[in-house]
Amino acid sequence: MATLRQQQQDGRRSPHKPLLVLLALSRLAAGGSSELPWDVAEQELADLLEEFGPPSRTGRAQSAAYPFTRLRSDGVWTLDRDVPMDKVGPLRAGVTGRFEASLEAALRSRPGLVDDVARGLVEAHLPATVAPDVLVAVGLDPELLHGGTSEPVAKRQRSSSWPAQVLEAWDRQCAFCGFDGQVGGVPVGLEAAHIRWFTVDGPDELDNGLALCSLHHKLFDRGVLGLDDDLTLALGPRPAAVAVWSRDGHEPDHSEAGVGDPPRRARQPADGSH
Secondary structure, rough: OOOOOOOOOOOEOOHHHHHHHHHHHHHHHOOOOOOOEEHHHHHHHHHHHHHHOOOOOOHHHHHHHHHHHHHHHHEEEOOOOOOOOOHHHHHOOOEEEEHHHHHHHHHHHHOOHHHHHHHHHHHHHOOOOOOOHHHHHHHOHHHHHHHOOOOOOOOOOOOHHHHHHHHHHOOOOOOOOOOOOOEEOOEEEEEEEOOOOOOHHOOHHHHEEEEEEEEHHHHHOOOOOOOOOOOEEEEEOHHHHHHHOOOOOOOEEEEHHHHHOOHHHOOOOOOOOO
């Protein structure tokens, strides 16, 4: 599960397989079987991809068909019929998917392994701001994130100094709204956000960091808010983006949101190398 093959193009993540695995884990935990009929996956997996995947012009059914058929190549997923990769039509003939037999047996026999696998997946593929929402959406308890891992997987080492450097570079204020809360001189409610997620090889470098308040960090990671090439705040294509912008009395503009320039030190980080 820790080595699922995923497509990446131009640094864009492809969460299709992890979301399918999480959906099957939820069914196994709730009903004792990971069986997932295509007619269920076509709706539920498509909903997850629409909510948590990157924007795509691919149709809902086709988006769900990609992982439903391709996860077989990772050796952890089987279909009860031999259907071609990526084709929606053959799946609608009553095809059902499930975990490979030995994997499902292991998950059933070892209490807590479902939680371990789910935790490992979200930690490997999602930022901490999004992981609890994904678990709730698939029907798993987000509290599993606080459990221990029985089989640790080697991870990239995060920079312990990067968060403080990012906050300092942005003058300890949110890049989107300017919030600069402090208690005793220590920033409160401000976080260092990766522009390109750490989980998809985003580096711990100042050029890849924004100081954001907790709210805008979550909206940024969920794709509700973003940045264009000119560092202008941009709205994502989802209805939530319209709601966030409209509640301030503005007309939604999906090309750019028109906020002011980021703080000067964001463009000229302290080390002078950018």
